[in-house]
Amino acid sequence: MTEAVSVRGLRYAFGDTVAVDGIDLDVTPGEIFGLLGPNGAGKTTTIRAITTLLPVPRETVTVFGLDVRRRRIAVRRLIGYVPQLLSADGALTGRENVSLFARLYDVPRRERSARVDEAIAAMGLTEAARRPAGTYSGGMVRRLELAQALVSSPQLLVLDEPTIGLDPVARAGVWERIAQVRRETGMTVLVTTHYMDEAEQSCDRVALMHRGHIRAVGTPAELVASLDAAGPATLDEVFRVYAGDDWDDETKGFRNVRQTRRTAARLG
Numbered sequence: 001m002t003e004a005v006s007v008r009g010l011r012y013a014f015g016d017t018v019a020v021d022g023i024d025l026d027v028t029p030g031e032i033f034g035l036l037g038p039n040g041a042g043k044t045t046t047i048r049a050i051t052t053l054l055p056v057p058r059e060t061v062t063v064f065g066l067d068v069r070r071r072r073i074a075v076r077r078l079i080g081y082v083p084q085l086l087s088a089d090g091a092l093t094g095r096e097n098v099s100l101f102a103r104l105y106d107v108p109r110r111e112r113s114a115r116v117d118e119a120i121a122a123m124g125l126t127e128a129a130r131r132p133a134g135t136y137s138g139g140m141v142r143r144l145e146l147a148q149a150l151v152s153s154p155q156l157l158v159l160d161e162p163t164i165g166l167d168p169v170a171r172a173g174v175w176e177r178i179a180q181v182r183r184e185t186g187m188t189v190l191v192t193t194h195y196m197d198e199a200e201q202s203c204d205r206v207a208l209m210h211r212g213h214i215r216a217v218g219t220p221a222e223l224v225a226s227l228d229a230a231g232p233a234t235l236d237e238v239f240r241v242y243a244g245d246d247w248d249d250e251t252k253g254f255r256n257v258r259q260t261r262r263t264a265a266r267l268g
């Protein structure tokens, strides 16, 4: 089977700073895959390589079998990308914002209006679409940005920290919409986040990234089970083992978490 994303030995440095240090990664078509890690782990750099925005060597990254270096334009047509800092134009209505992207993505004129309406509806913004985006809440702006990315009907939706800075209700709303789109279209979703609880609930598989390396890959349940904790562990705890202060001494990290959990269990 052709993977939606395949990364082999990707390394990327900004001067002396090695942001990504030789990672391998496979994203299966149709899954919601979470790339998790703290600030500076290398998540955004990885995403930018996958979305053709960084010059990477040939045969290190493919998207649906297409090499991102050699087939840049074809790859871009397959991807809907919502970067961290994108923002909608507050002076335009929601619908105008999405229409702008439909034109940018070259959505055929005949289909444009229907596709704009579909993307807006998928993000639950039909009522609000006539209002200027400047009147939207943070969660609505994020959902509008998702609608912008969806209007080209991408096969791979790439989201960099889609819920950062949102309140818990708005965060849940964004994830609900992402899950719904995946259910209805079978679209592959690659998402970065540092909210472990969200990843645990919403991602089929996750990769834990730390200091440019991928430390573990699996379903949230597999990773939690791998911790061998005394009581039910959370992905947050798994992550702390891999990315916490104890990371330099892995064994000690595992022992510490187990110890903490045993103590907690004893204390009731």
Ligand SMILES: Nc1ncnc2c1ncn2[C@@H]1O[C@H](COP(=O)(O)OP(=O)(O)OP(=O)(O)O)[C@@H](O)[C@H]1O
Binding pocket: 014, 017, 018, 019, 020, 037, 038, 039, 040, 041, 042, 043, 044, 045, 046
């Ligand atoms: N344009 C750049 N120039 C120099 N260094 C950079 C640049 N972009 C990223 N870096 C460095 O590369 C490393 C990885 O950054 P990256 O943005 O990929 O991490 P991240 O996991 O996405 O974190 P964040 O969530 O904070 O964006 C960091 O040490 C960062 O300072």
